Amino acid sequence: MSRMIWFVYRSPYHGVLGKHVRELPDASVLDWFRRGWDEAAPDSNAWLQAELGVDVYGLHTVFDEVDKRSPPKPESMAELREHLKKHLYVEGRVMVDDHSVRALTDDDEVPLAYFFLDHALVDERPARLAYPVHGRWPLPTHTGTTAGHDDPVTTIAMSQILAADWDTPGTVIRVPGVRLPELAGWLRAADTWPEELTLLRGCIGPDDDLAAALDRMNRWGAWDDEAPDLRGMDGPHEDAHGVVRSVTTRGAGRQVIPGPLGQRRPALSRVEVTEHLAQAVLHMDDDFGYLQLFLFDDVWASEHRYLAKSLRRWFGRSWDPLK
Template sequence: MVYFVYRSVYEGPSGRLVRHFPDATVLDWFRRVWDDAASEDAYKWVERELGANVYGLHTIFETGLPAPRTHDELRRMLKEHLYVERTLRVDRHSVRVPTDDDEVELAYFFVDDHVVASEPDRWAYLLHEDWELPLNAPPAREAFTPPGPVDVITSAPPGGEGVTYAVLITFHATFASVGCSWPKAFPGVRLPGLAAALRAADPDLLSGELCALRALIAPGDEDIGPALERCNRWGPLEEWLPEISAPHSRAHGHALRLLEDCVPADGRDPGRTLIRCGDHLAQMAIHMDEHFGYRQWFLFDDVWAAAHPEPAASLMRFGAHWDPRCRREHARLTHCG
């Protein structure tokens, strides 16, 4: 089986489009569809067959060349004729393409089931077709280990147990709209204690979104769900406001005053936001504007991650990097491809 994934802010609450095809290899998929795609308007063919206007993919079918016969031919033809904004990656089992449409970064992937089966910690989240991850957290035999570096936000409180991770799939500029959402960690805290931990956190160590979340946690909130609901109605979620960096009581009061006056702009519709919370996972697909749609927020602790190690690891990789197969050592915010 071959999987196709389009990572795009235009693809609804999940930010992904996933398709399955019966072909044994990626080469087989290209060979099977080549003549059909080339015999008509390739742009319309891609949109019809894959379910989206996959940016630039149609150009490979407009070359007038015969279908590739080998993996080497496919690699050469893609590198020479496929329109991309960056450097694509091709191997015998996958094609991985980073690009952008001059407004936001995008990425798409063809990958066979050999890779998916051998690298589930890299592909499980990417291939998950729903925006929502399972809330259950059955006991696990092994502790969860993050697949890469995380930003440690706070020191562990005395006697604290576990760790809570935050992966917020968001962006503030075109150049950082895919793979620049570095995972955060709150050691010594599990999800039921995150509201209290954020109230006590140093706002200077938080991202703009986490700082807003902190300000929107009420003094009596025992879990994070009510604050996520308030975030959904909060206007300047992707802006830095110095007032919400004050001590929590002042920050919360200021946030509530702004919340009362907030009028959604740019087609933002809080009614389209999706929020699901459990004991060890809180998740939100927040509708931010009409054009770029949703951002995805995931807050989960080590209990949930140990119960779902492959989706958890894959989600962390998804936040930090555009390419699930990348094994290079490079600095964050450094384009890889």
Template structure:
């Protein structure tokens, strides 16, 4: 069978399902070919939604301009770039539209949350799996298999959250949460050297709390670890019922001890359609993945906790996930 080159489209949006992204396979060999195919669409909005399976904020503006202003059909990537910079609507400057021969990366916002969308041809995907594997992962959950090795070195900066313990593994924490519309690359991933995921609950429970460096998610997680908890999953289940993750109010409550935290869980108030029953939580020995339902309109926020045993078996996926929380553009 002959090989048919194709592309991926990804929409990074909190309106788009449990992983806050939509992934679509397209038949076109290049980004330029896809835009050329839609250049003369009679109904750009309908064409884009049929092609991509969703309404992509601002994308139809280039096709509207092509029809209304009679823009010439672009023959080269440079010509397409010129048209995009002049006519594609984004909330931001020229650096928010990044086009090369194999990809288009765009950042914008809809006055509610930050959004990004991407086109990658097969050459771009093959060249950078350690940057794109998580972005292109289509559905819940991530694979949880492991390898014998614990050797994994992240290729993006991480924040060391606690002093090194005595173990050989390292656990990483990625909190893909958002606040006041700042929803892309809000915080650097965390690392707990010398700690595997099975030991994370005990490690956090015993850790000194550095109030000035820990993010609020970690304070809440620590407060919800019970003295008898041997693993992290009971605390994650309690986080799902934590009232401080309502998005339209003060999102974080001040750090409290475990008994006080349990009192706050006795009668939590959820607003704007937040429904803990819709959340997804899976905890395996070396990977915890949590899609927390936070809002009827804005859907889910994601937490990933994984150690180097899991990462060694899935290095491209692990590195791309760390990068996903670090910068809106995976090819930056």
């Protein structure tokens, strides 16, 4: 069976997970670029769209240079690195090693990043790359008979509503001593909590579960510029929940509600809650996509340890999962 490579485009414009993933029929990253030397001309944009399934900002410049000046094909990743350093248009930086090309850029609206990764690298570094190459919604939920750790912990990983830069791509919070089935009760009763959970805490009712809370969060329509308007939410839980009920009542039955950039469409969002994993992709804007939110405990993480580790890195570390 021939080996293939992965292409990952981290972009809020593409998909509910804020990324586009595709396998390419080449034995190595170098082979894919060498094939582009032969096939991309005379219309590199059209070729890239057919190859990758998306319009990747700036990538066409590599093959436009080939069409204009006919430089020799790179014979090594070192030669490819030199060509990309000179001729790839990026607003950030490009890194090339023996098994990957990773680029950081932006389109003057949002940060963007893309990765070409060979299978050997993905197989060798699953704790970093399992989630980046996972392109399907939802994540797997089964936990089998795995018992989890002796010390329970719930992890919350979320994207920024509008990421200002890929050096802070999101937020990761760990809640020790609590598994997912107890999280709603913990948030209701907690005297202090991470401020990123203020909205979720307010969305939890006095008796209901996490699924109902995420549904209320999906229908949130009060914003202070590009951030949720959380006035009145930092006091007792009963008061915070009253604010949420007031906001969601105003948007009840509406197909379109206020969002951070204009309009939100709650019907486009997706929420799935199981015993040890809750996941939501909440529509924020027709152009700028979705907020991703994952809540999982040590039981799920023990069964899906590479996904769990790479999720924490994707949302809590650098734009580059290999950094």
